[in-house]
Amino acid sequence: MEKDNTLRHLNRAQLLDMLYDVVQEKEMLEKQVQDLEQQLSDREIKVQEAGNLAKAALKLNGVFEQAQAAADQYEWNIRRAADAEAEAILKQAETDAEEIRNKARAEAEEIRNKAKRKAEEIREHNETSAEQRG
Numbered sequence: 001m002e003k004d005n006t007l008r009h010l011n012r013a014q015l016l017d018m019l020y021d022v023v024q025e026k027e028m029l030e031k032q033v034q035d036l037e038q039q040l041s042d043r044e045i046k047v048q049e050a051g052n053l054a055k056a057a058l059k060l061n062g063v064f065e066q067a068q069a070a071a072d073q074y075e076w077n078i079r080r081a082a083d084a085e086a087e088a089i090l091k092q093a094e095t096d097a098e099e100i101r102n103k104a105r106a107e108a109e110e111i112r113n114k115a116k117r118k119a120e121e122i123r124e125h126n127e128t129s130a131e132q133r134g
Contacts, residue, residue, distance in 0.1 A: 007084040010084065011088070012089075015085045018081055019078070019082075025077075029071075032070075033070070036063050
């Protein structure tokens, strides 16, 4: 849960750095999987070493389980980074919208004040004109 709060306070550049690191880690893990798969294809699985075919299958399953775990971790990291970035973008949009609303309110208030002053000037002018005529 503390990591959730930490991610929320990161800026876009930091989140992109994290995403870049995760991508680098993914590429490294994919390379490891590729190397392991190459080793498996280059070697003849020796039943004598494994003791029997079931043990050999268990060794292969372990390799693929590790590869799947790495892929799952990568996907989870990418989703977390994307969620954090989307949240940061939404928060910035909300902040920008609030600034725009505040500017619009200030401009509207200024227009109202100008209109009131102009109305007061007209009223005073009309009163002065009426006094001079009457």
